[in-house]
Amino acid sequence: MDLHTVDLNLLVVFQHLYNARRVSRVAEALGVTQPAVSNALARLRKLFNDELFVRTSRGMLPTPMAIELAEPVAAALDALHGVFNRQVAFDPATSQKAFQIAMTDIGEVHFLPRLMHALGEQAPGITVSTVRNTAINLQEEMAAGQVDLAVGHLPDLTSGFFQRRLFRQKYVCMFRPGHPLDQSGGVSRDDFERAEQVVVVAAGTGHGQVDEFMTRAHVHRNIRLRVPHFVALADILHATDLIATVTEKFAQRSAQHFGLRYVDHPIDVPDIQINLFWHARFHQEPASQWMRTLLFDLFSE
Numbered sequence: 613m614d615l616h617t618v619d620l621n622l623l624v625v626f627q628h629l630y631n632a633r634r635v636s637r638v639a640e641a642l643g644v645t646q647p648a649v650s651n652a653l654a655r656l657r658k659l660f661n662d663e664l665f666v667r668t669s670r671g672m673l674p675t676p677m678a679i680e681l682a683e684p685v686a687a688a689l690d691a692l693h694g695v696f697n698r699q700v701a702f703d704p705a706t707s708q709k710a711f712q713i714a715m716t717d718i719g720e721v722h723f724l725p726r727l728m729h730a731l732g733e734q735a736p737g738i739t740v741s742t743v744r745n746t747a748i749n750l751q752e753e754m755a756a757g758q759v760d761l762a763v764g765h766l767p768d769l770t771s772g773f774f775q776r777r778l779f780r781q782k783y784v785c786m787f788r789p790g791h792p793l794d795q796s797g798g799v800s801r802d803d804f805e806r807a808e809q810v811v812v813v814a815a816g817t818g819h820g821q822v823d824e825f826m827t828r829a830h831v832h833r834n835i836r837l838r839v840p841h842f843v844a845l846a847d848i849l850h851a852t853d854l855i856a857t858v859t860e861k862f863a864q865r866s867a868q869h870f871g872l873r874y875v876d877h878p879i880d881v882p883d884i885q886i887n888l889f890w891h892a893r894f895h896q897e898p899a900s901q902w903m904r905t906l907l908f909d910l911f912s913e
Contacts, residue, residue, distance in 0.1 A: 624689065714754075786855065
């Protein structure tokens with residue numbers, strides 16, 4: 613195949629269709645009609661002598677050849693994008709960019725108030741949406757540019773990703789003031805195992821790894837309540853004799869706003885490291901660089 617016979621616009625359609633899986637979404641993203649996208653797909657099929665995408669109830673799913681082509685096509689288009697936009701500056705004061713950042717709900721509590729305050733002062737036109745890393749295929753979404761950054765303890769983001777440490781988190785034991793465990797001598801392992809507990813089920817996060825650590829360490833837990841998020845945890849602890857294992861930063865905020873108590877954890881739970889992640893494809897993108905710098909300046913310890 614001679615390169616001069618290839619219309620590079622076809623590769624753009626290929627990449628969008630690989631990510632979106634629907635002709636209508638590609639047409640909307642590119643500002644063209646659906647027949648134009650279908651025509652481009654027909655030319656791609658002829659070019660590669662393969663169906664490339666097959667229509668199913670879940671959208672246009674890629675064939676094995678399309679999957680094999682996806683990474684080199686994305687890399688080639690990314691390189692061209694970098695060449696054509698190398699001199700394009702990013703001005704946060706006038707930008708209308710919408711960032712999508714993956715983080716947990718406890719991450720939202722810690723990061724979003726200060727981040728949004730800083731954006732209000734430096735970049736009033738920029739908007740932020742958050743997404744749960746457990747609700748999507750985070751690696752694919754970040755590689756496709758659907759998610760710009762991720763913050764948290766995410767050991768699966770390795771190959772193809774950059775990361776930068778923000779801080780380390782230790783875990784503590786938290787309960788209401790006046791709780792039977794609210795004593796100056798701290799909490800023993802026996803105290804912890806006897807007390808009724810509320811557990812936040814958060815698989816795939818640092819908190820989920822702490823639960824796995826306790827299971828491996830044969831720690832008995834008298835669990836009375838399981839919840840899928842942290843949003844109501846402080847209210848629950850304030851009104852009951854339940855205790856919880858939480859990060860120290862969350863405990864500090866809960867002590868400030870709810871008057872809750874916390875002590876060093878009686879189990880030798882390992883600290884976790886909270887990092888900022890981004891895909892290698894966007895390492896040189898000015899907007900990504902600016903947001904990464906802002907996050908690091910705000911939260912790095």
